[in-house]
Amino acid sequence: MLLSKLVGERVKEAPADVKIKSHILLQRAGYIKAVANGIYSLTSPAQLMAVNIENIIREEMNAVDGQEVKFPVVMPREMWESSGRYQSIGSEMVRFKDRGGKDMLLGMTHEEAAVHMAKNTVNSYNQLPFMIYQIQTKFRDEPRCRGGLIRVREFTMKDAYSFHMTQEDLAEYYDRCLEAYNRIFRRIGLKNFIAVKSDTGMMGGSVAHEFMLLTEVGEDTLVLCDGCGYKSNMEVATGRRKEVSFKSLGKAEEVYTADAKDIESVAKYLGTDAAHTVKAVVFAAKGEDGVVIAFLRGDLEVNEAKLKKAVGKNVVPWEGEEEGIVAGNIGPIGLTAKATVVFDKSLEGALGMVCGANKAEYHIRNVDVERDIAPREYTDVSKVCEGDGCPVCGKSLRLENGIEIGNIFQLGTKYTAAMDMTVLNEKGEAVNPIMGCYGIGVGRAIASIAQESNDENGLILPITVAPYKVHITPLRMDDAEVGEKAFGLYEALKKEGISVLLDDRTNVSNGVKFADADLMGMPIRIVISPRGLKNGEIEIKERASGLTENAAYGKAVEAIRAKIRKLTEEIGA
Secondary structure, three states: OEHHHOOOOOOOOOOOOOOOHHHHHHHHOOOEEEEEOOEEEEOHHHHHHHHHHHHHHHHHHHHOOEEEOOOOOEEEHHHHHOOOHHHHOOOOOOEEEOOOOOEEEEOOOOHHHHHHHHOOOOOEHHHOOEEEEEEEEEEOOOOOOEOOOOEOOEEEEEEEEEEEOOHHHHHHHHHHHHHHHHHHHHHOOOOOEEEEEOOOHHHOOOEEEEEEEEOOOOOEEEEEOOOOOOEEEOOOOOOEOOOOOOOOOOOOEEEEOOOOOOHHHHHHHOOOOHHHEEEEEEEEEOOOOOEEEEEEEOOOOEOHHHHHHHHOOOEEEOOOOOOOOOOOOOOOOOOOOOEEEEEEHHHOOOOOEEEEOOOOOEEEEEEOHHHHHOOOOOEOOEOOOOOOEOOOOOOEOEEEEEEEEEEEEEEEOHHHHHOOOOEEOOOOOEEOOEEEEEEEEHHHHHHHHHHHOEEOOEEOOOOOOOOOOEEEEEOOOOOHHHHHHHHHHHHHHHHOOOOEEEOOOOOOOHHHHHHHHHHHOOOEEEEEOHHHHHOOEEEEEEOOOOOEEEEEHHHHHHHHHHHHHHHHHHHHO
16 A cells, blocks of 8 residues: 555644543544444445454354354344333443334344354254354443443454253353453463453353453452462452451440441541441432442442342432432331342441431431341442452452453343243253353454554554554655655565555655554564665564564565564464
8 A cells, every 4th residue: 555545634733622542542643433422434444444453353263163154234123022121221222213114223243143043044953052152233222432442332253152962061161251252362462461251241151251452441350369370350259358347336226427428528527437326328210219329338339330230120220309318318127118139248247337317417427237227138249448358368459450352141041931932852842042142342352453552653553453564664755766766665565465555655755654653553663775775685674573674675575574474473472
């Protein structure tokens, strides 16, 4: 490709409203162009990156016996009603009517389509197991778009669906896919990533893992143990709480606390600390009356994913009004509000606590939880804290941020049972196949590579996914010999099947050419200059290491091929 013809503008300054480095660099390098909130066009370099990533994904999915298919972007309401998700998924899913008045929707995931394809097509246990996958555009009306391609509304994703006769067979295949994902992420050049246990969320099922790129800009919190290797997303993480000393302080009594409403203010007013208070966090349940109230130790935070599982409701932050709810003074003693109440395990055995009195300006102190509240059960609905003990080995846990780059789920029969997909087993009985699900976002992979591989000058793209492996930067294109040699090498590399970008511009300085080459991040840069050609040489520079060497012009293609092999082997290692 000639740089003078390449669509996409490279700019020196970062956009004023962009904060995350991958977003800044992809936009500055002319790889992406914003269309609307969370919707981007990919220019040719980014699209070439996407194709390279997709091809690696295809190779690895085919290696685990995947069959590539294509599901529709638009689906009828009935397909999703049969699984129950047409009603359970909220405004993230775009619904519309076609010209005939039929209810339709835009696919945000394709479990239903996969079951629909397999239903009545696959009839016998002899046809299982199998896996079908696609690389397809999806749309999710994401309310919190961020970071360019990191969190978007329209995206390209590889999603795969496997079907099995037994849980044991699914578990075995699940492990094969887990390893395939590790290979995919290594091959596209990511280094600092891990697989962690995660919440199954709207996908359903019993077991799930997320592949996370460790980075300070990640919005997911990961819980890690350096002692035994325990790894989990905060949503499902457990830990051993730090010891808190409790002491019974006598009879519970109501006390005036004026306008103190938050935990810190109440604790200060009564001369105690947050760990000796009972925090009340109120949620609404979508589609239901009343509220859900989680009571937990005041120094902890509610884990919404755990709470959803505990109550079996789709809980969201409560912002309304409810009879019997006195904001800032809510407590479990004398609560009259219509509420589903959950007590966190952190309150088990707690003595000498402070809680709300359910009336303005008053709290209750000296509360012994068993004596004065007597919960029927305690449920873990709080977040793990930095320094809590590992649930496996007891050593201190640490927290890191991460970006989700892929996920895999053991779905069970959630969809095949709901959509009445059956096959005949060895006894001739109709049974529901057991499913697995496996997803990777292609655009997010591009953003993750950009986030991890860069320096102060621009992108540093891995050889396996870079849009062009070689960026030729001639100095003095107006010099006849430089121009001739630059175009000669350009054509020779193309003939050898090596993707190459030639900066053929004559109206910019050498400094601008070098700056653009660094910004765009191709792994190998070739400098052709009058001085070098006097010695019959070109300069070859690795973008990642900065290593520079000279090669005879007549052997340039051979030298570049060797460099490509070296960089590819480094990623493989």
